[in-house]
Amino acid sequence: MIDVFDIERFATHDGPGIRSVVFMKGCPLHCPWCSNPESQSLKPILMHDSRKCVQCRKCMSLCPANAITFDPHFSANQTKCNHCGICIDACMHDALHLAGRKMSNTEIIHEIEKDDDYYRESCGGITISGGEPFLQQKALLSLLKALKKKSYHTAVETTGFCDSTVFENALSLIDLLLFDLKTLNRSKYASIGADIDVILHNLQIALHHADTEVILRTPVIPGFNDDAESLLDILDFGNQIHVHTMHFLPYHIMGKGKYEQMGRSYAMPEQSIDSASLNQYIPKAEALGIHLIIGG
Numbered sequence: 001m002i003d004v005f006d007i008e009r010f011a012t013h014d015g016p017g018i019r020s021v022v023f024m025k026g027c028p029l030h031c032p033w034c035s036n037p038e039s040q041s042l043k044p045i046l047m048h049d050s051r052k053c054v055q056c057r058k059c060m061s062l063c064p065a066n067a068i069t070f071d072p073h074f075s076a077n078q079t080k081c082n083h084c085g086i087c088i089d090a091c092m093h094d095a096l097h098l099a100g101r102k103m104s105n106t107e108i109i110h111e112i113e114k115d116d117d118y119y120r121e122s123c124g125g126i127t128i129s130g131g132e133p134f135l136q137q138k139a140l141l142s143l144l145k146a147l148k149k150k151s152y153h154t155a156v157e158t159t160g161f162c163d164s165t166v167f168e169n170a171l172s173l174i175d176l177l178l179f180d181l182k183t184l185n186r187s188k189y190a191s192i193g194a195d196i197d198v199i200l201h202n203l204q205i206a207l208h209h210a211d212t213e214v215i216l217r218t219p220v221i222p223g224f225n226d227d228a229e230s231l232l233d234i235l236d237f238g239n240q241i242h243v244h245t246m247h248f249l250p251y252h253i254m255g256k257g258k259y260e261q262m263g264r265s266y267a268m269p270e271q272s273i274d275s276a277s278l279n280q281y282i283p284k285a286e287a288l289g290i291h292l293i294i295g296g
């Protein structure tokens with residue numbers, strides 16, 4: 001079984017053609033800008049939409065784990081919550097949902113094969129994202145094998161921070177690797193819980209695997225790597241390792257509402273980076289022979 005928090009249909013930015021994206025739960029990193037904060041924990045997370053809630057407190061009175069309080073506003077203790085779903089069923093206003101559920105390969109394939117015609121006509125396929133998909137390494141390998149049995153084009157989005165042996169074994173099942181390179185700075189990677197040596201080692205493994213295409217992706221984050229020196233260094237690095245395509249993904253605040261739904265504070269600036277401001281890097285990348293796409 002796989003811990004999944006979403007399956008997005010008709011995605012067009014996570015690999016070629018029209019795709020379904022399977023979002024797996026769990027991540028070893030803790031990036032404060034994460035636009036899917038509900039992915040970080042392997043466990044399901046109770047999400048509460050305050051815009052829909054009428055404060056009737058029915059959820060609180062029915063919760064068998066005493067996980068819900070009003071103080072005076074709704075608050076859920078995610079540690080106490082046993083994910084029984086009683087509060088969700090009880091809420092007449094659809095204000096609650098659990099982010100995360102266990103799915104079998106069969107259930108996932110049943111969902112994604114609804115769009116087989118679209119994948120075929122657009123040369124699309126299936127992308128597995130997260131979280132960090134390699135955190136559930138056995139489940140990931142099993143799903144990739146099941147997808148390949150059905151001849152789907154497979155893409156995996158990864159931080160690269162994972163067990164190198166498992167990573168190498170998975171490559172024969174992956175057509176496209178969307179490999180995150182957030183920075184070349186060791187201490188910045190350490191500040192979000194990752195070891196740059198592991199990431200660069202895995203990147204080298206991927207680049208030596210002839211049958212897997214590698215696209216380097218850099219989320220451009222205010223105060224972390226959005227200065228010209230950092231971004232030019234990353235382009236130079238891409239050139240040194242002979243990567244043909246790179247993506248700069250401008251920071252956006254679309255995930256902010258999820259932090260609120262989880263009862264977490266949002267620690268990042270409240271303004272997205274204007275993607276047009278990154279266009280200046282396209283000719284610099286072209287001069288290095290790199291096809292740079294802003295926004296992926």
Ligand code: SF4
Nearest residue numbers: 053054056057059091
């Ligand atoms: S049951 Fe729903 S509407 Fe009522 S307090 Fe709970 S979340 Fe809000």
Ligand code: SF4
Nearest residue numbers: 063081082084085087
């Ligand atoms: S899912 Fe169950 S345990 Fe968790 S808050 Fe709702 S009623 Fe309580």
